[in-house]
Amino acid sequence: MNAATPAKARTARQRAREEITAEILLAARARLAEAGPGELSLRAVARDVGMVSSAVYRYFPSRDDLLTALLISAYDELGVAAEAADDAVPDRDDPAARWTATCTAVREWAIAHPHDYALLYGSPVSGYAAPQDTIVPATRVIVRLVQIIVAAHEAGIPAPVAPVGAPAGFDAAVAGAREAIARFGLGSDADAPAELVGRTLMAWTTIFGTISFELWGHLVGSVEDHAIYYSGVVARLWDDLSG
Amino acid sequence: MNAATPAKARTARQRAREEITAEILLAARARLAEAGPGELSLRAVARDVGMVSSAVYRYFPSRDDLLTALLISAYDELGVAAEAADDAVPDRDDPAARWTATCTAVREWAIAHPHDYALLYGSPVSGYAAPQDTIVPATRVIVRLVQIIVAAHEAGIPAPVAPVGAPAGFDAAVAGAREAIARFGLGSDADAPAELVGRTLMAWTTIFGTISFELWGHLVGSVEDHAIYYSGVVARLWDDLSG
DNA sequence: CAACAAACGAGAGCAGTGCTCTTGCAATTC
DNA sequence: GAATTGCAAGAGCACTGCTCTCGTTTGTTG
Numbered sequence: 087m088n089a090a091t092p093a094k095a096r097t098a099r100q101r102a103r104e105e106i107t108a109e110i111l112l113a114a115r116a117r118l119a120e121a122g123p124g125e126l127s128l129r130a131v132a133r134d135v136g137m138v139s140s141a142v143y144r145y146f147p148s149r150d151d152l153l154t155a156l157l158i159s160a161y162d163e164l165g166v167a168a169e170a171a172d173d174a175v176p177d178r179d180d181p182a183a184r185w186t187a188t189c190t191a192v193r194e195w196a197i198a199h200p201h202d203y204a205l206l207y208g209s210p211v212s213g214y215a216a217p218q219d220t221i222v223p224a225t226r227v228i229v230r231l232v233q234i235i236v237a238a239h240e241a242g243i244p245a246p247v248a249p250v251g252a253p254a255g256f257d258a259a260v261a262g263a264r265e266a267i268a269r270f271g272l273g274s275d276a277d278a279p280a281e282l283v284g285r286t287l288m289a290w291t292t293i294f295g296t297i298s299f300e301l302w303g304h305l306v307g308s309v310e311d312h313a314i315y316y317s318g319v320v321a322r323l324w325d326d327l328s329g
Numbered sequence: 330m331n332a333a334t335p336a337k338a339r340t341a342r343q344r345a346r347e348e349i350t351a352e353i354l355l356a357a358r359a360r361l362a363e364a365g366p367g368e369l370s371l372r373a374v375a376r377d378v379g380m381v382s383s384a385v386y387r388y389f390p391s392r393d394d395l396l397t398a399l400l401i402s403a404y405d406e407l408g409v410a411a412e413a414a415d416d417a418v419p420d421r422d423d424p425a426a427r428w429t430a431t432c433t434a435v436r437e438w439a440i441a442h443p444h445d446y447a448l449l450y451g452s453p454v455s456g457y458a459a460p461q462d463t464i465v466p467a468t469r470v471i472v473r474l475v476q477i478i479v480a481a482h483e484a485g486i487p488a489p490v491a492p493v494g495a496p497a498g499f500d501a502a503v504a505g506a507r508e509a510i511a512r513f514g515l516g517s518d519a520d521a522p523a524e525l526v527g528r529t530l531m532a533w534t535t536i537f538g539t540i541s542f543e544l545w546g547h548l549v550g551s552v553e554d555h556a557i558y559y560s561g562v563v564a565r566l567w568d569d570l571s572g
Numbered sequence: 573c574a575a576c577a578a579a580c581g582a583g584a585g586c587a588g589t590g591c592t593c594t595t596g597c598a599a600t601t602c
Numbered sequence: 603g604a605a606t607t608g609c610a611a612g613a614g615c616a617c618t619g620c621t622c623t624c625g626t627t628t629g630t631t632g
Contacts (some may be wrong), residue, residue, distance in 0.1 A: 099599060099608070122455030124367035128590065139590080141610045149590065182494060208452025209365065210545055221550070249568030251425060255554065256561035263551040287551065288539075288562055292531060295538030302453055307464065308506040308530065311498065318499035319531055325492030326569060342579070342628060371619065384581050392619065533627080 107145050109135050111159065114152055115202075123153065123205045150214050153205075157220050160202040165226030167195040172230055181238030188230060189293055189320045196297045203301060207294055228290050229270055235286045235327055236267070236278050238308055243328045245279040260284045282327075289323040350388050353404065357395055358445070366396065366448045367455070379394050393457050396448075400463050403445040408469025410438045415473055425479030425567055431473060432563045433538055439540045446544060450537055472513055472532050478529045478570060479510070479521050486571045488522040503527045525570075532566040 113134040118126060127150050129139040138178070146152040151278045171191030196203040206224070216224075239245055248256065257280035264283050296319050299305045300312045309315045356377040361369055371392050372382040389395040399403035414434030428482045439446040449467070453459070459467075483490055490564050491499065539562050542548045543555045552558045 097600070103608090122367060122452065124365060125455045127588085127590080138611050140592080140612075144609060167585075204452035207545075207547070209447035209450075209541075211365065211367075224447075224547075249564055249572075251567065252564040253557055253560045255557040259552055259554045259558040259561065262553055266550060284558075284561065285565070288535060288565065291538035291542055291562075292535045294542070295534035295536075296531075298452075298541070299534055299537070302450075303459075304450070304467075309502055309508060310505055311502045314496055314498040315502040315527075317496045318502065318527065319534075321492055321495040322528070322531065324494065340629065346579090368618095370617085372617080382619080386620075387580060413579050438577075 100320075103145070106135070110142060110145055110152070111155055112242070114156055115159070118156065118201045118205065119199075120201075122201065123156075123208070124211045126153065128152065153211065153214060154217055154220065156202075157205060157216060158223050160206055161223035161226065162201075162218065164192065164195050164204070164206065165223060165230075167191050168227045169230055172234065177194075179241065181234055181241070181243065182328070184234045185231070185327075186320055187321075187323050188234065190317070192227060192293060193297050193300075200301050203297070207298060225266075228287075231290055232267055232278075232286055235282060238328060239278065239282055242298060245282040245328070246285050246327065247308055248281050256280070256284060260287060263287055285327055286304070289327055292319065292323055307325075339411060347389070349378070352397055353385060353388055353395070357399055358402070361399065361444045361448065362442075363444075365444065366399075366451070369396065371395065396454065396457060397460055397463065399445075400459060401466050403442070403449055404463065404466035404469065406442075406445070407435065407438050407449065408466060408473075410434050411470045412473055415477065422484065424477055424484070424486065424568060425571070427477045428474070428481075428567050428570075429560075429563055431470075431477065432566075433560070435470060436540050436543075439544060443544050444465050446540070448540060468509075468513075471530075474533055475510055475521075475526070475529055478525060481571060482521065482525055484536055488525040489528050489570065489572070497522070499527060503530060506530055528570055532570055535562065536564055 110131060114126065114131045117131050117134065121127070126149065128142055131152075132139040132142045135142075142152075146155065168188050168191050172184050172188045175187050177183060260280055260283050264277060264280060267278055267283065296316055300309075300316070305312065305315075352510050354376060357369065357374045364370070365465065369392065371385055371389075374395075375382040378385075385395075389398065402452050411431050411434050415431045418430050420426060430515045490565075503523055503526050507520060507523060510521055510526065533536075538561055543559070548555065
């Protein structure tokens with residue numbers, strides 16, 4: 087961490103500490119795939135890495151700190167998956183393709199890691215409050231989605247207009263999101279239209295809701311083919327956003 | 330002391346059993362407001378009603394059965410709240426007002442009972458599978474929303490059309506939902522348009538996502554005034570559905 | 573009315589949990 | 603080499619869901 091003394095070789099103890107920390111995290115991640123976040127047993131994790139439970143506390147002061155580490159790691163993994171899918175679209179000027187690829191990647195990651203998805207987007211573990219360290223990794227997906235939409239808008243796709251029945255103050259309500267866009271350096275001009283930002287937030291919410299409903303089983307009896315339904319949702323969201 | 334027992338139908342023991350069952354449920358509901366569903370402690374509930382933990386097992390065979398009872402009771406409460414809000418709209422032929430009233434009631438109930446909401450729509454408790462008894466109460470809200478939309482459609486509001494980029498098979502994917510509509514006796518004609526059904530499902534998903542994001546704290550930093558944002562979302566959903 | 577069976581509350585006990593504290597050993601630093 | 607620090611292990615505390623046994627109360631039936 088200290089840039090002034092990088093040449094100093096890590097001692098055996100430091101190396102072991104990093105390795106064991108990673109090992110514990112990996113074991114916890116594996117345990118998470120067999121039980122919910124609330125049921126994550128620190129003792130079971132300790133057994134998996136061949137330690138006694140109290141020894142784990144040398145590396146993570148509490149179960150919540152372990153959860154935080156898991157949270158960040160999972161957020162990053164999802165962010166990487168989404169960004170990689172977007173980056174893989176050959177035509178950078180085809181926002182519809184980029185939108186579809188990114189949204190598809192999010193669902194695929196969620197299906198591949200349902201317990202990690204629940205950790206990220208499910209009801210929070212009682213008594214646990216996610217610390218500040220998690221908010222940047224948590225915004226990676228929505229930041230990329232906004233990037234795609236803002237780029238499309240700047241390329242000429244018209245911004246949606248607010249419906250007649252919309253309440254006043256909506257623009258002000260999403261001012262924080264617009265400010266965040268500016269802070270993250272997205273969008274070359276001063277401000278993205280509030281209606282566009284609000285609609286993108288809504289679309290992301292729908293993405294989240296659709297995946298959650300599928301994973302938590304709230305769609306059984308209503309939707310047969312979840313993959314087709316999801317791609318239909320994504321297409322309609324893009325349609326709403328792009329005109 | 331068996332003199333005054335006129336009711337043949339219900340013995341004193343049966344009456345007591347019903348009362349105590351209700352008492353346990355009430356205490357569990359209260360406990361749920363202080364911890365998540367996964368952390369619901371049967372022993373704590375037992376203490377609250379002045380029993381020993383093993384005695385509670387006379388009324389609920391396991392913690393999961395207690396959870397199921399809580400689930401049904403909460404689903405029903407939310408359903409009643411949503412239906413009452415819709416029924417309170419004076420002009421039955423104003424579908425926009427009915428839509429708004431119902432959606433608003435859902436959010437208000439969720440905010441008033443965040444832990445119950447998490448029990449219903451949060452990530453499922455690990456190792457717990459909701460039994461069949463819960464699916465009918467679980468569909469009350471979406472059934473009422475569909476009712477409103479179908480009535481609006483039959484009153485002349487045009488059904489939305491599928492966008493050009495939509496995948497084939499979307500209509501087939503939501504066939505189960507259309508069939509459920511017919512089974513519940515909603516809609517006077519044969520079938521509601523698949524696009525309308527799909528869009529309503531999407532809208533309900535967005536409602537769920539918006540409330541969940543607000544409750545789980547995923548909107549902090551992006552949205553200032555949650556109430557205004559929510560009403561803006563509801564208005565835009567209605568606009569998408571009715572235009 | 574008496575006898576029997578079912579239901580019941582209480583308590584002990586089992587295996588598990590998160591977490592704290594102490595103990596003795598090993599690695600690092602002075 | 604001595605002092606300090608980091609570490610794993612173990613015991614222990616208070617808690618959990620759940621099972622089993624025990625004596626008592628309630629309801630039914632002969």
